[in-house]
Amino acid sequence: MSKTVEFFFDLGSPATYLAYTQLPKICAQTDSQLIYTPMLLGGVFKATGNASPATIPAKGRYMFQDLDRYAKRYGVPLKFTADFPINTLMLMRAVMGMQLRHPERFxxxxxxxxxxxxxxxRNLNDPATVAAVLTQNGFDPNEVLALTTDEEVKATLKDNTEKAVQRGVFGAPSMFVGDQMFFGQxxxxxILEALS
Known part of the structure; x- marks a missing residue:
């Protein structure tokens, strides 16, 4: 049986972004498959009673410093929008829609x-900014917007989120190697040890 990492993610989490920059390398190194599973972090928080560390002043200050340390360690840029944290409902529906309807471009x-x-x-809470980003990258904003109202897309994102919570997920990123859950970038x- 091939080794897999299930990556439960939401774009709006900076720790998820950092994990996203590293997981493909880890999977390549261990000859493992990376399975991207979009979920809605707001839905996870609501279901589990959890909240963003950014909402707790002392924890938030520490988190920003720690994420910066990890970005430097990984050699990747990390820049926060002034509008952090953002509502990712529409973005994650778009991500889910792209995975379902256009997997080759996911x-x-x-x-x-x-x-x-x-x-x-960039502020991806702003529809005009999202449209500009999509256009610059060769995506039709109207086609993407249509995905966000697709009932199957909405139901699948909700289902992914509920399944994540049932498996013990309380935040993002959450990764599974078999039945083992690993939280945080x-x-x-x-994860590397579990795959090796």
Missing amino acids: LTFIDCLFHALWVEG DRLDF
Whole structure:
């Protein structure tokens, strides 16, 4: 049986962005498959009673410093939008829609959104900014918007979120190797061990 990492993610999490920059390398190194599973972090928080660390002043300050340390360690840029945290409902429906309807363009799609949000620090809460980012990356904003109202897309995202909670997920990123759950981008060394 081939080794897999299930990656439960939401674009709006900076720790998820950092994990996203490293997981493909870990999977390549261990000859493992990376399975991207979009979920809605707001839905996870609501179901579990959890909240963003950014909402707790002391924890938030520490988190920003720690994420910056990890970005430097990984050699990747990390820039926060002034509008952080953002509501990712429409973005994650678009991500889910792209995975369901246009899987061949899925990775390019999430690449452009992660880059706009966490490398360029663009405000993806703003529909005009999202449309500009999509256009610049060869996507039709109207086609993407249509995906966000697709009933199957909405139901699948909701289902992914509910399944994540049932498996013990309380935040993002959450990764599974078999039945083992790993929470946070600072647990990637344990994922590497589990795959090796």
